[in-house]
Amino acid sequence: MAQATDTLPHDDHHDQPDTGIKRWLFATNHKDIGTMYLVFSLIMFFVGGAMAMVIRAELFKPGLQLVDPMFFNQMTTLHALVMIFGAVMPAFVGLANWMIPLQIGAPDMALPRMNNFSFWILPFAFTLLLSTLLVPGGAPAGGWTLYPPLVLQGGDYFPMVIFAIHLMGISSIMGAINVIVTIMNMRAPGMDLLRMPLFCWSWLITAYLLIAVMPVLAGAVTMLLTDHFFKTSFFNAAGGGDPVMFEHIFWFFGHPEVYIMILPAFGIISEILPTFSRKPLFGAVSMVYATASIAFLSFIVWGHHMFVDGMPLAAQMFFMMSTMLIAVPTGVKVFNWTATMWRGSLSFEPPMLFAIAFLFMFSIGGFSGVMLALVPADFQYQNTYFVVAHFHYVLVPGAIFAIMAAVYYWLPKWTGHMYNLTLAKTHFWLSTIFVNVLFFPQHFLGLAGMPRRVPDYAVQFSDWNMVSSIGAFGFGLSQVLFAIVVIQCIRGGQKASSVVWGDALPTGLEWTLSSPPPYHSFITAPEIK
Amino acid sequence: METRIELKPNCSLTLPAARVFFVSICGFSLVVALLATLQGFWPVLPFWGLEMLGLGLALRSSLRRRLWTQTLLITESQVSLVTRSRNGEAKQEFARHWAKVRLRSPRMRQYPSRLMIESRGRSFEVGSFLTEEERCRLAERLYAMVGGMNESPPLEWE
Numbered sequence: 037m038a039q040a041t042d043t044l045p046h047d048d049h050h051d052q053p054d055t056g057i058k059r060w061l062f063a064t065n066h067k068d069i070g071t072m073y074l075v076f077s078l079i080m081f082f083v084g085g086a087m088a089m090v091i092r093a094e095l096f097k098p099g100l101q102l103v104d105p106m107f108f109n110q111m112t113t114l115h116a117l118v119m120i121f122g123a124v125m126p127a128f129v130g131l132a133n134w135m136i137p138l139q140i141g142a143p144d145m146a147l148p149r150m151n152n153f154s155f156w157i158l159p160f161a162f163t164l165l166l167s168t169l170l171v172p173g174g175a176p177a178g179g180w181t182l183y184p185p186l187v188l189q190g191g192d193y194f195p196m197v198i199f200a201i202h203l204m205g206i207s208s209i210m211g212a213i214n215v216i217v218t219i220m221n222m223r224a225p226g227m228d229l230l231r232m233p234l235f236c237w238s239w240l241i242t243a244y245l246l247i248a249v250m251p252v253l254a255g256a257v258t259m260l261l262t263d264h265f266f267k268t269s270f271f272n273a274a275g276g277g278d279p280v281m282f283e284h285i286f287w288f289f290g291h292p293e294v295y296i297m298i299l300p301a302f303g304i305i306s307e308i309l310p311t312f313s314r315k316p317l318f319g320a321v322s323m324v325y326a327t328a329s330i331a332f333l334s335f336i337v338w339g340h341h342m343f344v345d346g347m348p349l350a351a352q353m354f355f356m357m358s359t360m361l362i363a364v365p366t367g368v369k370v371f372n373w374t375a376t377m378w379r380g381s382l383s384f385e386p387p388m389l390f391a392i393a394f395l396f397m398f399s400i401g402g403f404s405g406v407m408l409a410l411v412p413a414d415f416q417y418q419n420t421y422f423v424v425a426h427f428h429y430v431l432v433p434g435a436i437f438a439i440m441a442a443v444y445y446w447l448p449k450w451t452g453h454m455y456n457l458t459l460a461k462t463h464f465w466l467s468t469i470f471v472n473v474l475f476f477p478q479h480f481l482g483l484a485g486m487p488r489r490v491p492d493y494a495v496q497f498s499d500w501n502m503v504s505s506i507g508a509f510g511f512g513l514s515q516v517l518f519a520i521v522v523i524q525c526i527r528g529g530q531k532a533s534s535v536v537w538g539d540a541l542p543t544g545l546e547w548t549l550s551s552p553p554p555y556h557s558f559i560t561a562p563e564i565k
Numbered sequence: 566m567e568t569r570i571e572l573k574p575n576c577s578l579t580l581p582a583a584r585v586f587f588v589s590i591c592g593f594s595l596v597v598a599l600l601a602t603l604q605g606f607w608p609v610l611p612f613w614g615l616e617m618l619g620l621g622l623a624l625r626s627s628l629r630r631r632l633w634t635q636t637l638l639i640t641e642s643q644v645s646l647v648t649r650s651r652n653g654e655a656k657q658e659f660a661r662h663w664a665k666v667r668l669r670s671p672r673m674r675q676y677p678s679r680l681m682i683e684s685r686g687r688s689f690e691v692g693s694f695l696t697e698e699e700r701c702r703l704a705e706r707l708y709a710m711v712g713g714m715n716e717s718p719p720l721e722w723e
Contacts, residue, residue: 142575146627209616213623220586221627223577248594251616252601255609262608270606285606288597335597 061156064148066133067450067553069155073130074443076158078519080122081436083166085512087115092474092508094491095501108491109177110169116180120297121204122162124431127439128300129154129211132239134450136215138546138553139233141224146217154210161203168193179489181286182257184271184279188264198261205250212246215239224545230321233544237324238303241331245292245299248335253289256282280345287338295334297431299327301398301438302369305391308445309373311542312388313380319372326365326372333362343414352411359409366402370395385537386460390441393433393468401429404479422482428475433468440467440518447525448532452552455525459517466514473507567640568710572703574694576631583628591617633694639710644682646689659684666711668704680704682711 063069090111094102103111133151137144145151168175173191176182187194219240223232232240259270260282269275271282302323310317317323339347339355347355373395382388404426408414417423448454477500482488486497493501532551535542546553578586598613629651636647644659664684680691680700691707692700712718 147623150623209619213620216590216620217623217627220583221576221578221624221630225575225577227577244590247590247616247620248597251594251598251609251612254612255598255601255606258608258612259606270608281604281606285601285609288601 062152063155064144064152066137066145066148066151069145069148069151070130070133070135071450072155073126073133073158076155077123077127077130077439078522080118080126080162081515082519084115084118084123085515087111087118088508089512091115092505095493096505097502098493098495098498100492103491105491106174106177109179109489110175112489113176113179114166114169117165117176118162119431120180120293121201121208122158124297124435124439125208126158128239128242128297129208131235131300131304131439131442131446132211132215135446135546136218136236136239137222138549139236139544140219140222140227141545142218142222145214146222147214150210151214154207154214157203157207157210161200161207164196164203165200168196171196181283181290182260183286184260184263184282185273187260194264195261198257201257202254205254208246209250212243212250215243216247219243227545230324233303234306234317234320234323234327235300235303238299238306238327241327242296242299245296245331245334249289249292249296252285253293256285256289280342283342283345284338287341288335290341291338292331292334294427294430295330297435298398299331301394301435302327304438304442304445305373305394307542307544308387308391308441309376309395311445311537312383312385312391313377314382314539315376315380316543317372318375318378319368322368323372326368329365330362333358333365337362340409340414343411344418356409356411360406363402363406370399370402385444386457386464387441387445389461389464389468390437390444393464394437394441397429397433397437397468397471401426401431401434404429417482419487420482421478421486421488424488425475425478425482428478432475433471437467437471443522446546447522448536449546449549449551449553451525451529452532452550453525453529454532454536455521455529459521459524463514463517463521466517467511470507470510470514474504474511475507477501477504477507567638570637570639570703570706572635572637572692572695574630574633576628578624578628580628580631583624587621587624590620630694635691637691637707644711646682646691648689657682657687657689659687661711664711666704666707668701680707682707 059068060072063072090103091108094100094108133145136142166175171192173193176187176190176193176197178186178190182197219232219236229237259268262268263270263272263277267275269277271277271279273279306317306320306323337355337359339351340359343352343355377392384392404422408417408423408426444455444460481497481500481504484497486493486501534550535547536551594613594617598609601607601609632649632651634649636649638645638647639661642661644661644664646657646659648655648657659682664682667681667683669679669681678700679693680703681688682691683689692703695703709718
């Protein structure tokens, strides 16, 4: 193409993006925006991780050692908000930006300028959120769930947090709209919906979930704002409101949000396992139906977060049964992934190692989820470290390991360089060992009755807390290796072929492009007769 | 001898399918918003409306691509360009001998190049809805058929 166009009377047309800040500030190219999302997410991962280190350092032994309880609570709240909205979600949006157009054969996302806008909202949102640490009264300390009346009794942070959450919501909605419109309208000829890669499918369903629940979050936090500043009484019992209804509304958003953070991970694992098993994905269509079923069920299980709030027995039974029902489509997925590997010609490159670790450890999180779904058992487990262990098993070796698997899988495609495999495998083994040292003892602590969100604890919990903190420091330090591998790979290294993974022969349109792909991707899509 | 080139953007979503899709997503999320409203939490409803407005506008913007088509008819003596859009149809004609094809670089790299057919002070854009590579490929094809100013190359294309 370049050779042919050289003969044309055009003025120095080139196929390289602008350099400098303008390239990033005015980026409309899906690859640039995807890169920005991923870099932002990595920075937030380290920011949220630093907060986790503060938490685990304080919990290393009983008593108050390093920070006062108020600051400890600020750290737990900000750690959650930063990790959920700043690290995990932007990472998946970044992967969507990079991979969806490549996988469906589209030249770019459907609405590139909106794409740029949805990214650039995020740095402002998180600057606002993190700057609450500097205002009188400090950052929010009532937990990421923002339950009233506790959240209404804080300092000057309150309107800043609400505005930051609105900004994050706007960014998420714009990202979701872009994904939906791109997948629906920009697929290459012949790419019908059931031929679409599972990563795209999982993102389409995720975007649908985002569209359905984000107005609920926006409405809920706006009502908190009006209760605080305009004397409304949506959640104020003194004025006839009901604070428990906030919990209902919040978790109606919150539970689908959990699936928003895990469905794209399912898509990633469904791409990686077949590649390194050298077999097609077992039951690909059933995977789509399972993903859609999980998404549907996520709307009718929110009550399991509030069993102890007091609800009719029938409601408890309904939420218990519906929650346990999620194990069925999730089981279909785990079975299909296992069947994909069964008698496959397996090889254990870093993406595959992370995918297999995901499969084992996400299942641990899933099993403890089923335990928490049982009403009588939940009465015992609620508000203990067992819950902390459960959701961290789902989100860290679940969502975050899937993101790392995706980065290791597609990084050579993005950069054109193969990364240091030894370093990446070292990163994998250290992460896997330390993540279990970090979170598995928290099951024991929870079962023994240690409450969550406390800076101090009874001495009988000392040993496992110390082990957990050692795991946290080890896991945190291991992630420096991840940053090193990524930076090294961006800066250079052995040239990667277009297929990248050699005889593993991954399927998908993205592997038909060179590594790295050209600044503007596809030359085939529209029909020019 | 004449060559006809039809240009249309790729759209995988038909208008009826888009309607069904939009109505279904509106309906589902409206149920959610109405349930909250019925419980007295009406602020969810305006956010639902804003979001659906955004989704609708985004879908409309993306679907409008399909209404925009161009037909280039190149004969021994003439180049004619018919552009169809929502606003109707416009036809431009150029003497082939005096027409030239020009691929203009964007002022900023993030913006696409522009493929122009120019003649006697008139200039019209072709294939602005194509991808960069497609536009380059079309430019290459047109340049071979239309040539530069004061040229009439044979109407053949491999």
